[in-house]
Amino acid sequence: MTEITLLSPKDNRYEKTIEPGTYLRTLEPAGYLVRLPKDGKPATARTLGHKLSHAERKQLTADVKITAEGVDEPLAAAFVGGLKLGAYSAGQRKGDYEVHPLTDGQIEWDGDAATELTLSDVQNRIRALVDAPANKKRAQDLATFARQSGETYGYDVKVLDKQACLDEGLHALLAVNRGSEDPAVLIVMEYRGAPDNKDVTAIIGKGVTFDTGGVSIKGSQNLHLMKSDMGGAAATMGAVEAAARLNLPVNLVGIVPATDNSVDALSIKPSDVIESHAGKTIEIIDTDAEGRLIMADGLSYAVKYFSPTTLIDVATLTGSAVRTFGYVCAATLSKNEELVEAFRAAGEASGERVWPLPPWDDFAKGLESDVADVKNFSGTPLHGATDAFKFLENFTHDHKRYIHFDIAGVALKQGPYAKDRQATGFGVRLFVEWLGRQASA
Numbered sequence: 001m002t003e004i005t006l007l008s009p010k011d012n013r014y015e016k017t018i019e020p021g022t023y024l025r026t027l028e029p030a031g032y033l034v035r036l037p038k039d040g041k042p043a044t045a046r047t048l049g050h051k052l053s054h055a056e057r058k059q060l061t062a063d064v065k066i067t068a069e070g071v072d073e074p075l076a077a078a079f080v081g082g083l084k085l086g087a088y089s090a091g092q093r094k095g096d097y098e099v100h101p102l103t104d105g106q107i108e109w110d111g112d113a114a115t116e117l118t119l120s121d122v123q124n125r126i127r128a129l130v131d132a133p134a135n136k137k138r139a140q141d142l143a144t145f146a147r148q149s150g151e152t153y154g155y156d157v158k159v160l161d162k163q164a165c166l167d168e169g170l171h172a173l174l175a176v177n178r179g180s181e182d183p184a185v186l187i188v189m190e191y192r193g194a195p196d197n198k199d200v201t202a203i204i205g206k207g208v209t210f211d212t213g214g215v216s217i218k219g220s221q222n223l224h225l226m227k228s229d230m231g232g233a234a235a236t237m238g239a240v241e242a243a244a245r246l247n248l249p250v251n252l253v254g255i256v257p258a259t260d261n262s263v264d265a266l267s268i269k270p271s272d273v274i275e276s277h278a279g280k281t282i283e284i285i286d287t288d289a290e291g292r293l294i295m296a297d298g299l300s301y302a303v304k305y306f307s308p309t310t311l312i313d314v315a316t317l318t319g320s321a322v323r324t325f326g327y328v329c330a331a332t333l334s335k336n337e338e339l340v341e342a343f344r345a346a347g348e349a350s351g352e353r354v355w356p357l358p359p360w361d362d363f364a365k366g367l368e369s370d371v372a373d374v375k376n377f378s379g380t381p382l383h384g385a386t387d388a389f390k391f392l393e394n395f396t397h398d399h400k401r402y403i404h405f406d407i408a409g410v411a412l413k414q415g416p417y418a419k420d421r422q423a424t425g426f427g428v429r430l431f432v433e434w435l436g437r438q439a440s441a
Contacts, residue, residue, distance in 0.1 A: 002061045003031030004052075006068040006076055009038045023052050025059065032056070034079070036071060042078035043351025046116075049079040053086020053102060054417050062105035073111045080107055081116030088124040090131040090422055115246060119432060122242045123425030126234035130411065130423035134210035134227045138182045139258035142207055142230065146187045146237055146256070153244040155191040170257070170301065171275040172282060172293040177259040179214060179267030184259040184294075186301065187233075189240045191252045194439070200251045201438075202308035203431065204298035205236030206291045206315035207258030214261050214287030215269050225421060229291070231411030232315035233258060235427025242432050249439045253306050257294040261287070273372045277301055278395045283372035285379055291315050292388050293376060296395035303397045310339070311396060314405040314427055320384030321406035329353040330410050330426065333389040334403035343403065343434055350429035354405065357386050364390040 007013070009020035014033060018024050021037035021044070032052065037044040053060065064083065068076040084107070087100040107113070129137060129145065143159045150157035162183035165174055170186060177184035187207070208229040212218060218226070233256040240254040268274065272284045274293075278300040282293065295313050302308055321331040329347070332354040334340050340356045347353040363386045366378030374394050378387045389404045396402045410426045 001063045001065055002059070003029050003065045003067065005031065005033050006066065006071045006079060007033065007035045008070040009036055011035070011070060021048060023048070025056070036075055036079065040072070040075065041351070042074050045075040046078040046082035046085070046351065049082020050085040051082075051416065053083040053100070057086070057100050060101045062101045064102065064105065064107045066107060066109035068109070068111065076109065076111055077113040077116045080109055080113040081120040083107060084117050084120035085123060088127055090128070090418060092128070118245050119242060119429055122238045122245065123428050125241070126238040126428065127423040127425045129234045129237075130228050130231050132227070134260065137209050137227075137230070138260070139185045139207065139209060140182065142209065142233060142237075142256060142258045143185050143187050146189055149237065149241045150189060153241055155189060155240060155244045158188045158190075160186040160188070168301070169275070169277050170297040171277065173257045173259065173297045175268050175272075175274040176208075176214075176261055176290045176293050179262040179264035180260050181262070182260065184257070186298070187256040187258060189237065189254040191240050191244045193243060193247060194249045194251050197249075197251060199309040199438075200253060200306055201310045201435065202253040202255065202302040202306050202312065203236045203239055204255045204257075204295055204302055204313040205232035205234070206230065206295055206313075206317065207233035207256040208261055208291055208294065209258065210260040210262070211288070211290065212261055212263050214263060214267050214290060216287040217263060218288060225412060228412045228423060229316050230258070231407055231423070231426070232313070232317075234423070234425070235314050235407065235411075235431070238425065238428040239431040239435075242428055243435060246432070248432070248435055250435045252435065253302065253308065255298045255302050257298045259294065261290045276395065278397065280374060280394055281372040283369040283375045285375050286377040289377040289388070291317050292391050295392060299392060299395045300397065303399060309401060311399045311402040312405070313392060314407060316408045316411050317388050317406045318384045318408055322409040324357070324385065325355060325409055327409050327413055329355050331355065331357050331385050331406040332403060333357050333359045333386065335359045336401050336403065339401060339403045342437065343430070346434035346437060347430055350433040352410070352426055352430040354430065357389075359386070359389060361390075363387060367391055
């Protein structure tokens with residue numbers, strides 16, 4: 001058994017050898033002394049646990065005992081959750097892959113880390129989805145993941161196949177799918193944890209399993225990373241699974257329009273005009289602005305069938321969001337300032353931070369079209385993240401509690417855990433934190 005002793009940053013017994021936010025391997029007993037960071041935030045304690053678990057995977061045993069001396073329980077619990085996060089590796093398909101000891105191991109601690117361990121497990125599951133090669137996570141694979149999760153954790157899953165999507169009028173989703181060898185699906189997950197409550201939250205997640213850019217094809221540099229363009233779908237599926245596993249007293253619907261965006265003789269072309277579920281026509285300016293097309297149908301479908309109290313979408317959507325905030329936080333936009341502030345607070349508490357961009361109607365002018373109700377792209381290199389939000393607003397049926405998250409800069413990161421960029425699982429903790437606050441309000 002590996003023994004880990006957690007120390008408060010104020011504990012000065014080892015201050016000359018262990019700085020706050022660091023750890024030291026010990027020999028007697030076999031284990032570690034860990035001094036938590038000074039800032040007192042669960043997110044940084046979780047990160048420390050993650051780093052230790054990843055770096056020391058060959059030293060750890062399947063059974064770990066935690067002793068927390070003078071440490072606040074939320075910080076210790078977060079550290080435990082971090083140890084579980086560190087069990088993840090994207091190398092399952094390598095011939096020399098070794099399972100981390102804590103993948104199925106036991107962490108013994110006198111406090112309650114059940115919620116942290118559940119969230120870390122969910123994050124690891126969706127990180128594996130995002131990191132999976134495109135040929136191993138086609139739209140049907142996402143549907144299978146959702147069905148199996150629903151069966152295991154007790155929520156309803158419905159999958160609309162290509163014909164059902166056509167019958168429903170999901171024309172924007174099907175337009176993006178025209179260049180693909182795999183038929184599109186719409187995945188609908190419904191968790192009812194508060195059946196006597198009329199409030200419903202709907203989350204629509206972008207499920208583009210690989211994005212070539214279509215006819216407006218992307219450059220080849222880093223094109224392999226476009227396997228991660230379903231990070232919003234993963235966050236959505238993770239949020240629903242986590243809500244069910246934690247028995248949150250909320251009603252949550254997750255909707256994932258899923259397809260890849262490929263190049264083919266049948267692919268949509270710039271200048272095409274397509275229809276949408278909301279009945280509005282769209283002029284295609286750039287086929288690489290495909291995520292907003294499929295989410296437009298998802299938003300309209302959610303409003304039609306679930307009348308959600310709060311309407312959310314989440315997507316790895318624009319390079320603009322990355323250029324604005326780098327890899328520090330997600331961009332968010334909404335005309336509902338109460339929602340923005342609530343999510344900012346949830347982001348600070350969960351460690352998945354968000355920051356707002358202006359939602360003003362001035363930005364919509366560039367999306368005006370001569371031949372359709374709206375363009376899918378303004379054609380300018382300016383305020384791209386805001387343009388995407390202004391486009392999506394057209395398909396929310398004027399919903400008063402609509403909020404948009406662009407997670408392009410935070411769903412995948414370079415870091416100490418992999419040679420290339422790796423999925424973070426961003427979104428699960430943010431949404432669960434916000435949902436929990438809504439339930440207790």
